[in-house]
Amino acid sequence: MDMTPISLEKTAMAAERPLELAVVLPTYNERKNIGGMVERLDKALAGIAWEVVIVDDNSPDGTADEARRLALADPRVRCIQRIGRRGLASAAIEGMCSTAAPVVAVMDADHQHDPELLPQMLAAVTSGDYDLAYASRFAEGSSTEEWGRPDRVKASGFANRLANKVTGVELSDPMSGYFMLRAELLRGDAHKLSGVGFKILLDILATVEQPLRVKELPMNFAARAEGESKLDQTVIFEFLIGLYDKWLGRIIPTRFALFGTVGAMGVVVQLGALWVMLHLVFGERFVYGNWSESTTFNVANTVAAVVAMSFNFVLNNELTYSDKRLRGFFPLLKGWAQFALTCALGLLTNVGSAYVLKTMIGLPAFVAVIAGIVLGSVWNFALSSKFVWGK
Ligand code: GDD
Numbered sequence: 001m002d003m004t005p006i007s008l009e010k011t012a013m014a015a016e017r018p019l020e021l022a023v024v025l026p027t028y029n030e031r032k033n034i035g036g037m038v039e040r041l042d043k044a045l046a047g048i049a050w051e052v053v054i055v056d057d058n059s060p061d062g063t064a065d066e067a068r069r070l071a072l073a074d075p076r077v078r079c080i081q082r083i084g085r086r087g088l089a090s091a092a093i094e095g096m097c098s099t100a101a102p103v104v105a106v107m108d109a110d111h112q113h114d115p116e117l118l119p120q121m122l123a124a125v126t127s128g129d130y131d132l133a134y135a136s137r138f139a140e141g142s143s144t145e146e147w148g149r150p151d152r153v154k155a156s157g158f159a160n161r162l163a164n165k166v167t168g169v170e171l172s173d174p175m176s177g178y179f180m181l182r183a184e185l186l187r188g189d190a191h192k193l194s195g196v197g198f199k200i201l202l203d204i205l206a207t208v209e210q211p212l213r214v215k216e217l218p219m220n221f222a223a224r225a226e227g228e229s230k231l232d233q234t235v236i237f238e239f240l241i242g243l244y245d246k247w248l249g250r251i252i253p254t255r256f257a258l259f260g261t262v263g264a265m266g267v268v269v270q271l272g273a274l275w276v277m278l279h280l281v282f283g284e285r286f287v288y289g290n291w292s293e294s295t296t297f298n299v300a301n302t303v304a305a306v307v308a309m310s311f312n313f314v315l316n317n318e319l320t321y322s323d324k325r326l327r328g329f330f331p332l333l334k335g336w337a338q339f340a341l342t343c344a345l346g347l348l349t350n351v352g353s354a355y356v357l358k359t360m361i362g363l364p365a366f367v368a369v370i371a372g373i374v375l376g377s378v379w380n381f382a383l384s385s386k387f388v389w390g391k
C-alpha cells in the first residue's frame with residue numbers, strides 16, 4: 001500500500017491555527033474521485049485552516065477505505081463510514097454536525113462542483129454581510145457541461161417558484177448541492193432538518209428561524225469525473241416529498257405514507273387485473289376450459305395479486321425507496337422475491353390479527369378488518385425496509 005508519510009507542514013498547520021472551515025463530501029461509490037478532490041481542495045484552500053469530512057454510506061466500491069488511506073497521509077481528511085443507512089441529505093447533516101469548524105460547506109465529491117469557489121464563499125459568510133453562500137447552476141454567468149439532462153433544468157422553473165414561496169428567499173437554484181454557512185446557524189435547528197431526499201439547501205433555508213442573507217455565486221456545473229449519478233431527475237417529486245416531510249412527517253413518517261399510498265394503488269391494480277383476467281383472458285361466464293368457476297376465480301385472483309404485488313415492488317423501488325433503489329437484473333429479481341415473501345407474511349399478519357380482533361376480542365368485523373390491514377401494512381413496511389431495501 002502506498003503510505004505517504006504524514007506531512008509535517010500539514011499537521012503543524014492543523015495544530016497551530018484554529019480550524020476555519022470544514023468541507024463535507026457525502027459519498028456513495030466515489031472511490032476514484034475523492035483523492036483528486038482532496039488535492040483540489042488543498043490547492044483551492046491554500047492559507048485557510050480546513051478539514052474535509054467524507055461521509056460515506058459504506059459504499060461497495062470501498063470509498064471509505066480510500067478515505068482512510070487519504071486520512072493517514074493527511075490529517076485534515078476525516079472519514080465517517082455509516083453502516084446500514086443511505087441518503088445524501090442525512091449524510092450532509094451528519095457531516096456538518098461532526099465538525100468543530102465555525103464554517104461548514106457541503107459539495108459533491110464527483111468533481112461537478114469547482115472547489116475554487118470555496119474561498120469566495122468563505123469570504124462572504126465571514127464578512128458579516130451574508131449568512132450563507134451557495135453556487136447556482138442557473139444564475140447569470142452560470143454554465144453546465146452536463147448534457148442529456150434538459151428535464152432537470154426545465155423542471156427547475158416550477159420547483160424554484162414553489163421553493164421561493166416556502167423559504168421566502170429568491171434563489172435561482174434552491175436545489176443546488178453546493179453551499180456554505182456559519183455552523184452556529186445550524187446547531188440549534190439540526191434536529192428539525194428532514195434528512196429525506198437531497199434538497200438539503202432548501203431544507204436549511206426553510207428550517208432556520210431567521211431569514212438568511214444569501215450570497216449567490218454563478219458556477220460552471222462540470223460533468224461528473226468518474227462513476228455515475230445516484231440521484232434521479234424527479235426534482236418535483238423529491239420536492240413535494242420534502243414538503244410533506246417537513247409538515248406532516250412527524251405525524252405519519254414520510255416513507256410509511258409513501259408505502260401506504262403505493263399499497264392503496266396496489267389494491268386498485270389488483271381489482272383491475274382481476275377484471276382483465278376474468279373478462280379478457282378467461283371470458284365465457286368466468287369459467288376456463290374444464291375448470292370449475294371457483295378454480296377459475298382463484299387462479300385469476302392469484303395472478304392479479306402477483307401483478308399488484310409486482311406493481312407495488314416497482315413503485316416502492318422507484319419512489320418510496322428512490323434513495324436506496326435496487327438496480328440491475330439480479331438485485332431486482334432478488335428484491336422482488338424478498339418483497340413477495342414479505343407480502344406473504346404481511347398477509348398472514350393482516351388476516352390473523354383481524355381474526356384475533358374479531359373472534360377473540362369481539363371487535364366489529366369492519367373495525368377488525370381495517371385494523372388487520374393497518375397491522376399487515378406496518379409489518380410489510382417494517383420487513384421490507386429492513387430486508388428488501390435495507391442497505
Ligand atoms: N453518503 C451518501 N449517501 N452520499 C450520496 C448518496 C447517499 O445515499 N447519494 C449520492 N451521494 C453523493 C454522491 O456520491 C456525490 O458525491 C453527491 O452525493 C451528489 O450525488 P450525484 O449522484 O453525483 O448527484 P447528481 O450529480 O445527480 O445531482 C446533483 O444535482 C442535484 C440537484 O438536481 C448534485 O449537485 C446534488 O447535490 C443536487 O442536489
Ligand code: MN
Binds near residue numbers: 108110112224229
Ligand atoms: Mn453528480
